Amino acid sequence: MTEKHGGSYFAAAVGEVNVVNQMKAQKAVIGGEGNGGVIFPESHYGRDALVGIGLFLTYLAQKGIKTSELRATFPSYVISKNKIELSANLNVDLILSTVAEKYIDQQVNTIDGVKIDFPDRWIHLRKSNTEPIIRIYAEAPNEEEANTLAQQIIQVIEEIAAK
Secondary structure (H helix, E strand, O other), X not given: OOHHHOOOOOOOOOOHHHHHHHHHHHOOOOEEOOOXXXXXXXXXXXXXXXXXXXXXXXXXXXXXXXXXXXXXXXXXXXXXXXXXXXOOOOOHHHHHHHHHHHOOOOEEEOOOOEEEEEOOEEEEEEXXXXXXXXXXXXXXXXXXXXXXXXXXXXHHHHHHHHO
16 A cells, blocks of 8 residues: 555564664654554654554544545455464474475565565465464455465465475
8 A cells, every 4th residue: 555655665574673673774754563553753663552543533534534434445455363383393494485485476575484475465474483383464355365375375384394
């Protein structure tokens, strides 16, 4: 959406400090994380729910529209959150690099795990820093497609791990 409206988008590794560092490097006017955290440098370089709410309500007031009317202007997407338990004998880095190679014809980002952007959906695989798992987030136009994409990638990971 940012690029569609003439802005620039820059990815960062997961974590507020990583996002803030990237925002500073790019002189970003706003940033955040998938969990809904909004970072607005004009206020301060930290996630701030109240700033996000204030920006949202200000926009609604300026446009004179209802939340439902604003929502109708955006495409509909659903996120599927999954995970794979890791065993000690798995080489997670090799699995992630093999997945990235398999989808090289798509837009692949390896800043933090492997994120694969398809024309109308994406999937992000990353090794957890706190648990022995790979987190798998898939986003698509509806729940069934998001779950299907996640399951396809889980199958690919299982095939790689079985070798």
